[in-house]
Amino acid sequence: MRLYRLMLVTALLGFSVLAMSVQSFADDKKDVAKDVKFACSHHGPTNMMLTLSLEKGDPRKIEIVGKNNGAKWFVTIDGQPAKDGNGGQNGDTVKVHSGDTITWKITAANHGVAFAEQDLAEAMLTFDKPDPKTNQPLKLEDLTTTLTSDAWKMFGTKRWGTKPIDAATDPIVMVSCKVK
DSSP states (O other), X not given: OHHXXXXXXXXXXXXXXXXXXXXXXXXXXXXXXXXXXXXXXXXXXXXXXEEEEEOXXXXXXXXXXXXXXXXXEEEEETTEEOOTTSSSSTTOEEEEOTTOEEEEEESSSEEOOEESBHHHHHHHEEEOOXXXXXXXXXXXXXXXXXXXXXXXXXXXXXXXXXXXXXXXXXXEEEXXXXXX
């Protein structure tokens, strides 16, 4: 009987250690945000696509602006143009830090913001809600039935963001958020 109890206690201890190890591994993976792709919902992922990627660093203010060119986003970090390879060209990666504030604006022409995967965007970013007085930032919505070309389907499966809007003469805040 003692041997049976000893085996039972040993098995329970072993199971407990295994369960804690698995939970610890899961918690470690939960904290790792995956990269977030976005593109202009008017010009498409082949012209204006960038990726947000989390790295360690102090919080900053990032602005991503659609201007009257339809070819690329203009990225500034703390008021300075982003260096080459950090958001200037289609396909670039913008390195973001926890605590960064990010604002997508348009100053002219017709632009919008489409995230490739809603769940990844929401895992990395906390989005601001529209102000009822200004209606800015714009309302985020499911774009999977709006953006239906093959290029959009290859871009992401749960396309989510803002429909294209014309800025006319006044800048418009399309999306604003904070990096978790």
